[in-house]
Amino acid sequence: MQKGKSLLVSMMGAVVLHLPQGVLEPEIPKQNPLTPAKVELGRRLYFDKRLSADGTVSCATCHDPLKGFADGRPVAVGIKNQAGARNSPTALYTGFNEVQFWDGRAPTLEEQAKQPLVNPVEMGQPSHAVVVKAVAVLPEYGDGFNAAFGARDVTIERIADAIASFERTLAPFTSPFDRFLGGDKQAISESAQRGFALFQGKARCVTCHEFNASFPYFTDNKFHNIGVAMKGNFEELARQAQSVAGKGAVTQQSELAHKPGFEALGRWIVTRQPKDIGAFKTSGLRDIALTAPYMHDGSQKTLEEVMDFYNKGGEPNPNLDGGIRPLNLTKEEIADVIAFLQSLSDDNGGTNFDWEQLKELSRKTRAGEIVAAPAP
Numbered sequence: 001m002q003k004g005k006s007l008l009v010s011m012m013g014a015v016v017l018h019l020p021q022g023v024l025e026p027e028i029p030k031q032n033p034l035t036p037a038k039v040e041l042g043r044r045l046y047f048d049k050r051l052s053a054d055g056t057v058s059c060a061t062c063h064d065p066l067k068g069f070a071d072g073r074p075v076a077v078g079i080k081n082q083a084g085a086r087n088s089p090t091a092l093y094t095g096f097n098e099v100q101f102w103d104g105r106a107p108t109l110e111e112q113a114k115q116p117l118v119n120p121v122e123m124g125q126p127s128h129a130v131v132v133k134a135v136a137v138l139p140e141y142g143d144g145f146n147a148a149f150g151a152r153d154v155t156i157e158r159i160a161d162a163i164a165s166f167e168r169t170l171a172p173f174t175s176p177f178d179r180f181l182g183g184d185k186q187a188i189s190e191s192a193q194r195g196f197a198l199f200q201g202k203a204r205c206v207t208c209h210e211f212n213a214s215f216p217y218f219t220d221n222k223f224h225n226i227g228v229a230m231k232g233n234f235e236e237l238a239r240q241a242q243s244v245a246g247k248g249a250v251t252q253q254s255e256l257a258h259k260p261g262f263e264a265l266g267r268w269i270v271t272r273q274p275k276d277i278g279a280f281k282t283s284g285l286r287d288i289a290l291t292a293p294y295m296h297d298g299s300q301k302t303l304e305e306v307m308d309f310y311n312k313g314g315e316p317n318p319n320l321d322g323g324i325r326p327l328n329l330t331k332e333e334i335a336d337v338i339a340f341l342q343s344l345s346d347d348n349g350g351t352n353f354d355w356e357q358l359k360e361l362s363r364k365t366r367a368g369e370i371v372a373a374p375a376p
Helices: 036-046 109-118 128-136 139-149 156-168 176-181 190-200 234-247 253-258 303-311 331-342 355-367
Strands: 003-010 013-020
Touching: 013 036, 036 139, 036 156, 109 128, 109 156, 128 156, 139 156, 176 190, 190 331, 303 331
Parallel strands: none
Antiparallel strands: 003 013
16 A cells, blocks of 8 residues: 655654555644654553563553464453453554543543553552552663653653553554555455455445545444343343442442453443443454454454354344344355455554564563563
8 A cells, every 4th residue: 555654743753653645644642742752662661561560461461462462362361360351452553543442431542551550450550659659660761751751750641641652653554455455456365355345245344344545444433232242141231230330339440341240241331321231342353363362252263253153143132233133144255254354464563663573572571581671
């Protein structure tokens, strides 16, 4: 695909994001302009396990460059080997999301970055103040904060701003499908081309996984109930959910999101509207072949299982999205759609980041060779 340039300038420097021609720039918060120093600081913090309560978990643990910036597990695993309740989505292209998390409870990447730090089953710190202290006592970070923010003082807002800035650069645009869109009709197979046609037609994928040239991420950024993980208990879960909402037994959204038995509540955690029970954000499909297993609970192990689930019309329940219905795809058609989905995998980090470098950092931190990404 032909590359254009999006120049994002701040008074403290500039980051040039290379975007395909016509693709809309990501929204950058005015209070957190994108700068090289901030991106570099965020990269170091992203890989640093010392941000967690026991020094075993970093952002890269669940969003690993070696695994498509996901973790390859059904659900995330945090400190003390605790299993969460949600699948770790990829960190790639998250800068283009309207909201973060499967239930959309974080409106920005900055807010998303703060929550795992103090979640007891993720990074496990008792408070953001403790996170700040843990970083502030590390002398190697002083220059990084000074370069990024003009002061050596560490705050939770600055930690989150830096991590979010780094994550906004994770936008490769190097897939065979990108080359196909750019005019190379040999970039994807005939099977994948048939799959793209099915994706937009008979398979009805584009109903929720929207695609256009200015926003090519295959998501409508909305929330839908397709019946994942209901398995016949939806009505009881709905009654329990209304009971929780009425009594206020659990008020924190992050607590509900990870409370055993309540992980299927979905968007209801944020809105407390009965219509939103069981609805989850439409995930983007870029690099989808790299990030198995699938769905919010990791219940679908392969793309074949995902396609079979949609082909049968999801799982019936009172809140099933009206757009979900049997597709009657043949095995050959399913294979073509999967071929298309596989063509969405990026080959490398392109001009926005060095994927191979990040993979090497992941290997070294996992092996205990380094505790965090080194300063430049």
